[in-house]
Amino acid sequence: MALVTLKELMKDAQRNHYAVGMFNTLNLEMIKSVIRAAEEQHSPAIIAVAEVHAPFNPLSLIGPIMVKAAREAKVQIAVHLDHGLSAAAIKEALELGFTSVMYDGSTLDYEDNIAWTQQVVEWARTTGASVEAELGHVGGGEAGTAEENHEAFYTDVEQSYDFVSRTGCDALAVAIGTVHGVYRSEPRLDIGRLRDIHAKIQLPIVLHGGSGLKETDFRNCIEHGVSKINICTDMFIGMMNEIRKVADSGSINYTEVITATEAAVAEVVKQKMTLFGSNGRV
16 A cells, blocks of 8 residues: 555544554564555555654664564554644654654643644645644653543544644644553543544544553444554553563573564554454455
8 A cells, every 4th residue: 555644544433433553663663564554454544653762762763663664564654743733843754754642732821822733733734744632631641651541631622623723733632531551540531522522623633642541442432433443552561561471481582572462563553453453345
């Protein structure tokens, strides 16, 4: 197939009421595993790296690998910068050929979030890339920071239309009760808020903090406008379980770790694609 934009993937997902998974890929093994799973499932997918992960794999090194892998894939793959916080990282991702960037201005004042998102949209339009923005603030963190899940940070329904209208973003990440990382208690999602936001903006909605939710949570979210779901922690859990098994076996062969973790990631990804309804779409 081809390297595609987030906007292209979201168009079909919205039309046919399914969600495309975004999978954070911190190394070559994870990139290969996600794309292999997507090809086996005949599913579109989004491979991503967050700015906070740069210390482990600089964007300048992993970015070109992601773009090349997406171009050579047999299915539609978007390459995405997750939680872009700085102008430097966002511009670098666009220069490297990423087809989607997320600007995370969720901790800024409302007007500042709008102003910076408008700027990112302007930059992205020069390369044809899509832009995801965030209104409200999803708790936790991509680097494993503490859980934070307070209704005061939830996306404001009335602001949502004003925000997307003024910024021109292509997708909106919302805060409705999910958190990044591992849930410390059973999540309770505000589906009513999600439904109202969807009715207001008629734009693809992004669900962050997808790892650990129940099947019914996913189905309810997709039914009410979610077209992109972010997954990271579930892949980490699968990988660590396999690493422990290899270590417990007494093996000192690192290639066994590579093989085991690739298989673990692929299995998690395939399960999510089936759950999200993106399998068999391409």
